[in-house]
Amino acid sequence: MATLTTISPITSKPIIETPATTFEQLTSDILPKSVAAQKQWFKNTTLADRKKVIAKFVELITAEPTISELAKGITEQMGRPIRYTPGELTTAALRANTLLGFADDALAPVNAGESGPNNKTINFEGQFKKYLSHDPLGVVLIIFPWNYPYLCLINALVPALLVGNSVLIKPSPQTPKVAHAVVKYLKEAGLPDGVVQEIHSGDNELIEKLIQRKEIAAVAFTGSVAGGLAVQKAASNRTIPIALELGGNDAAYVRADSDVKFAAENIVDGAIFNSGQSCCAIERVYVDASIYDEFVEAVVAEVKGYKVGDPFGKDTQIGPVVSEKSAQAIRAQIAEAVSKGAKALIPEGFFAEAEKTNPTFVGPQVLVDLAPDSAVLQEETFGPVIPIVKVNSDEEAIKLINNSDFGLTASVWTKDLAKGEELGDEIEAGTVFVNRADYPDPSLAWTGYKNSGRAVSLSKFGFDFYGKLKSHHIKRV
Known part of the structure; x- marks a missing residue:
């Protein structure tokens, strides 16, 4: 089996060998499991249930000794000084908790009757009841980088799960342990099997083929402009949404x-x-x-x-x-x-x-x-x-x-x-x-102009990408 080698930025020597995900694994196991898990995740849980899982996950990754172990892993894999890496976990927790606070409002049904959207009670108004609800997209592929791996992942993962999607997370080969940790602690927090799965690849062709699979309903990419354009090109013959958080100057x-x-x-x-x-x-x-x-x-x-x-x-x-x-x-x-x-x-x-x-x-x-x-x-x-x-x-x-x-x-x-x-x-x-x-x-929208990307993460509006609106129009007869 092919493996991915992580080279230490501190010594330039190999430190981690990670089995590479094969296309056969994707098509025969990972994707079918993800599709099935998503349907059950959305059908069998309320938003309140999903929020509890995320809140428990945040609690787990910021408790000792876990936070120190995860911080050490960041330093080993990408080289940021150890005095700062615990801060990535606490900042990830802040972002997740902020998004949890926005979730009820962001994902609440919207009244479209004559009384207007400020009326939170959705009932018949005269002959009609009209409102909008939020449905998940399905299976979301999140491709995230090594420089702030937990932060970049949390930006997409939390809203994707709260809306009711299942998620495939693909880390940079530089920081594979981040994906291991996230899957582990989400499971401990009560996330059902298959709702979040990790894939590992340095093969651009495999990722392109994955993006073209009908099971993938959306892609959220954080990384370079070149990488973002490659993702966009891979999805060019599909109508799925693509979120790009790219570089800056x-x-x-x-x-x-x-x-x-x-x-x-x-x-x-x-x-x-x-x-x-x-x-x-x-x-x-x-x-x-x-x-x-x-x-x-x-x-x-x-x-x-x-x-x-x-x-x-x-x-x-x-x-x-x-x-x-x-x-x-x-x-x-x-x-x-x-x-x-x-x-x-x-x-x-x-x-x-x-x-x-x-x-x-x-x-x-x-x-x-x-x-x-x-x-x-x-x-x-x-x-x-x-x-x-x-x-x-x-x-x-x-x-x-x-x-x-x-x-x-x-x-x-x-x-x-x-x-x-x-x-x-x-x-x-x-x-x-x-x-x-x-x-x-996290209370403000994170978005880019020009080549810095498109779509929005964080804030109340960070949920919009991960769902689709459904209009309900009921007539009393």
Whole structure:
């Protein structure tokens, strides 16, 4: 049987061997089981029943010693420092609990009678009773990445299950243990067998064939633009819904009236946390000319204070990037920018102690004097790189922010909150922050503009993708 090998980002050595799911397993066992389980899951449970399962699951994964074991697994598989990985589980719990809180309202029948949707009691009004209900789609395929595996999965898994779907979860081969853990603890929480199953594959052709199977009713994909387009293409001859949460090249704008120290500290964190491996990491910084030098100096000082090293070290803030290939791509973008005239402000060798331990360790870098066509300004870097560009006005900043193929998030840093909101209205992005960044709030819709994707997760509207409306029109005779 073919296996998938997970390479440690810390040592570049193999650490996990996972049996690859075969097409025969999918067609003869997994898909039939999923179809049958979905029908029973929706038919035999109420929304309240389904909420209890999710609530118990959240309780299980955040209790000791489980949370520490799962956090250690994240660090081992993708390299984020151990001081931060328990936070992924607690944040996943926050998201799940927020969605649980929205579920009753989001999935309640909607009165369509003359008294209007605000009338929650659905009865005959005169000769007619009219209302809308929410039905599940069927079997949902969730493809999720390695960089925030629990968070990205929870965004889709919780609403999919609450609506009444069954789910196939396909993790990145980098983080297979996440799928094992989720299936295990959902079962312990009372989820019936077959409602959530895991599949493991690095074979794009197999995933394409799976998407084309009639049993698959929808696909929720989180990952790269290229991966999202491949999923979209695979489903092009079908009418199923496709949700795409893709990459970003997110910008920050620091206005002249900002608190420079506060902005510098938070922008550095938003740019290099998780080694910059976040779809909503800050990847471009535009700074008003009047505070540019002060801001750059503050950023450099902040970056130099970071501890880069062994992710199991209790003081480590930056660990390795996920692979040697990723490290090479990040270094290539830095080199390309420098070749076009950019200055790298963190001296070569400043983080040498960490970088010499393994090629996957990439120290954070700050770039200035960049050519406008530099890859670090135009493409997603997915690494700890902070390009800073001087601007002379709000108008110039907004024009540069919007001059991008991406539109996931953007942030404005200012003491004038009204002006910050006003500028946010002009920014072409799914989320606009004022004096904050890199935080998908579960009470708000998470969505992308342009190449950053389509569909919505989180918030009350995060349920819409996973169900279909049924109209009921009853006449009394």
